[in-house]
Amino acid sequence: MTQAELLPLDEWHKAQGARMVPFAGYMMPVQYEGIIAEHLWTREHAGLFDVSHMGQILLEGDNVDAALERLMPGDFAILMDGRLRYSMLLNEEGGIIDDLMVTRRGDHFYLVVNGATKAGDIENLKARLSDEIRLTHMTGQALLALQGPRAADVLAALAPEVADLSFMQGMHCRIAGVEAWVSRSGYTGEDGFEISMANEDAATIADALVADERVRPVGLGARDSLRLEAGLPLYGHDLDEEVTPVMAGLNFAIGKRRREEGGFAGDRRIMAELADGPAACRVGILVEGRQPVREGAEILDDEGNEVGRITSGGHSPSLGRPIAMGYVAAPLSQAGTHLKVEQRGKLFSAEVTPMPFVPHRYHRKQGK
Template identity: 65%
Template sequence: MSDEDFQEPEVLLPLDAWHRAHGARMVPFAGYSMPIQYEGIIAEHLWTRESAGLFDVSHMGQLLVSGEGADAALEALLPGDIKGLREGRMRYSLLLSDEGGILDDLMVTRRADDFYLVVNGATKIDDIAHIHEHLPEELTLNHMDEQALLALQGPKAVDALARLVPGVEALSFMTAGAFAIAGVPAWISRSGYTGEDGFEISIPAEAAEQVATLLADQPEVKPIGLGARDSLRLEAGLPLYGHDLDPETTPISADLGFAISKRRREEGGFPGAQRILAERAAGSAFKRVGLIIEGRQPVREGAVVQPDGKITSGGFSPSLQKPIAMAYVPAVSAVPGSTIAIEQRGKIFTGTVTPMPFLPHRYHRQGSSK
């Protein structure tokens, strides 16, 4: 996260008073007042890796696209196979400019009568305007601004949630469905952005305190702030929009080519397809890579990769006990094991290119045992 994220708060989250009552230190972030930590970033990070952490991600944009032909209309905006998405299945995708740059990354889920999208909080207003402009008039786009969104993440998340929502354990990674928590209607997906097993829970904003309290009362669960959310996703090798992804970045240079399905690669028909498919065939000039940094001091976003490139995320890994980073480097330097020089505040650091994720993902995939 950079200083640009921390702006004057414009909106209080539905759980604002709840966070403060639980000892959160609040900071302005992307137009919201949000908890950055409760008992400490490292402790919260390690608790999530070992047990279950509760995150408030209600600043994210929750959208519904409905109407006949919604899948085809979304395929005109996204490079994924939306038509082939079965009910209750979700997919990571990218909102692209006509030049092939990434306007946002998002999740899309097919429900019985509509498509449910979750977009980034800092870009949701622009996303809504862009999607609305490009959707056919007969389709409806709804911003679910009356909904809160919670993320329960960690290896014991399923134990805690199944106690309150019997049957939710049947979900596997990237599937979702309608449930209820103590009578509160909830749309729950088995997904998240920490690299751990876990769930995202969409509920009416007026029930957010009730549901958050029920979850936090479970012995496996503690509330977790923005700081640990950032260090967790970095260890998981997951890019953060506005830092590792932006309109100048293409899916190929960002190492997100998997988001372009085989059929879409063959058919094209999505924004920037000509450039993106040409890059896929010939390779991009720069690639997003993971780096292990020598020593104990982390390099941060904005540090310069020499002779060309940049650090986009960096920090100290609580799990690995060493500094890690993401960077864009020339393709010739993107080979695992390559060493690169990084300049930060007049000091030179050495980074070794390493495959991501830095820590193995532990998602609950279909057919696994719990």
């Protein structure tokens, strides 16, 4: 068994009282004081997450935007400097190899990919991009996420210029004397920021942030429950190479021009699904009772026929009830549809519900 790598902040997490577990090849903090407490603190104040296991990649070269458009359904040709887009690396059948963030930074693009898939993503990109495109895996960079309704006030106290960022915008700045790239983004449904800095500077920034009483460190456990409440899919669970963007309900990530022109991997299948609908859809599910249902549980119709499976499920600290997401046959994907979920021989009553379960609170400025 391969030994898990240590994050640049490994000792810092231990000093903060973290319980460390292996995840995506790294030893990661799963919790500090407790998942529910950390979850609710993030929803009410500001939580600091270490997401340095994720892959940070630079792509440079002539016509790099067009090269990316052959692999992903985003419209990168019109993406302005300092702007981010959520997108997906697709296989030739339209299946999702990974979901990721793409940012134009001057003459190059900056990608943040999932930690568990970054090695495969890099191999895939190198194999499918021309030799004129230079790929740099930024192994010397750490990544922190500051999330929650007080995140902007906290970070602006250290770097006032970040207050001018709108959702899905980024900029270079200095935090506590340290050079960093900051984007107004994250994966909790809250306002917040992701901060990239050199590995050796991570503790300086982390210390400066938790010195503010509004900030507490938060682990993987709460990160998962927060993203589930926000209706955000997790790669390897809710997304994989058998799932298309349309099945996953991620149509917003397919640019208008791209829908009309195609020209990206799997475009024929995806455009057909946009026109006619997919066979199955990702849906939100409210589960009756107190017991959460977990990934892999079968979803049944009223006659007991299997019509789908749960891909993520758990307790919602904000709502005080079990919630889940999964894939069901398209005719059963309408909100209000009553279903059953079978887990370990027990049946649970469930109902399809719109997502997110908890409203997003992203910071958008008018005209941005």
